[in-house]
Amino acid sequence: MDWDAFFTLHDGLPREGPGCPEDVHWAIGVAGTHGEARVCDAGCGPGADTETLAEALPDAWIDAVDLHGPFAAATAARCARFGPRVKAWQGDMGTLSGPYDLIWCAGALYFLGVTEGLTAMRPMLTRAGRVAFSEPVLLGGKETQALRDFWEEYPGITDRAGIERRISAAGYRTFDTRLIVGAPWEAYYLPMERRIAELRAEGVPETVEQALREGEREIANWRAASGRIAYLLSVVAPE
Numbered sequence: 001m002d003w004d005a006f007f008t009l010h011d012g013l014p015r016e017g018p019g020c021p022e023d024v025h026w027a028i029g030v031a032g033t034h035g036e037a038r039v040c041d042a043g044c045g046p047g048a049d050t051e052t053l054a055e056a057l058p059d060a061w062i063d064a065v066d067l068h069g070p071f072a073a074a075t076a077a078r079c080a081r082f083g084p085r086v087k088a089w090q091g092d093m094g095t096l097s098g099p100y101d102l103i104w105c106a107g108a109l110y111f112l113g114v115t116e117g118l119t120a121m122r123p124m125l126t127r128a129g130r131v132a133f134s135e136p137v138l139l140g141g142k143e144t145q146a147l148r149d150f151w152e153e154y155p156g157i158t159d160r161a162g163i164e165r166r167i168s169a170a171g172y173r174t175f176d177t178r179l180i181v182g183a184p185w186e187a188y189y190l191p192m193e194r195r196i197a198e199l200r201a202e203g204v205p206e207t208v209e210q211a212l213r214e215g216e217r218e219i220a221n222w223r224a225a226s227g228r229i230a231y232l233l234s235v236v237a238p239e
């Protein structure tokens with residue numbers, strides 16, 4: 001993977017994974033987060049969900065952290081209108097101090113592993129703290145080539161029961177789950193498709209062209225199996 005080429009394609013996209021504001025609102029409702037809550041957007045990307053969290057929780061204090069500095073900077077710029085109650089910085093979500101009433105982690109926990117990530121987050125939570133995270137999930141049924149190709153870089157993908165086992169192995173219980181399928185993926189892929197067309201029109205070196213082709217292949221595989229490509233959003237807490 002040529003990371004410079006990858007980020008040429010990805011920097012400037014509104015979000016870095018599937019999701020929509022309704023997912024954030026749903027998780028806040030299940031978690032019961034309210035008032036002057038302390039919230040973390042772990043692996044915030046360019047801050048689409050940080051913004052939704054800040055709007056939905058007008059009195060909350062929100063930290064947003066991402067390993068990729070330009071994403072953290074984009075989140076800080078996007079959320080500047082909320083003033084000091086929203087802070088974004090480049091950092092590792094596995095080593096935060098907290099404590100947080102809610103850790104929101106959209107499409108990022110698999111970088112640590114579900115069990116490992118939840119274990120690392122336990123000391124970052126308040127006594128009634130919750131984690132809401134989304135994770136690739138297999139829905140069952142016939143495995144098509146497009147589905148296999150789509151998930152080829154995530155061999156650890158499992159089904160709902162497998163995710164539940166990983167949650168239990170960290171000593172957490174699940175309050176509720178919701179599937180992320182269809183429209184929330186469009187929110188990720190349609191802007192990426194436009195960005196690919198813009199970069200092509202500008203003219204790019206071969207390394208970037210390769211990243212564009214890779215992006216197109218991913219989008220084509222998603223289109224071919226879009227009803228079966230899903231994340232499971234889970235709201236969990238330590239037992």
Ligand SMILES: C[S@@+](CC[C@H](N)C(=O)[O-])C[C@H]1O[C@@H](n2cnc3c(N)ncnc32)[C@H](O)[C@@H]1O
Pocket residue numbers: 014015016017018019042043044045046047048049065066067068071091092093094105106107108111112
């Ligand atoms: C698939 S993207 C999702 C980004 C964002 N949550 C969204 O939905 O737009 C995953 C993000 O996790 C970040 N990431 C990966 N490992 C991380 C870590 N240990 N600490 C903080 N961020 C991490 C990546 O840089 C990337 O921005």
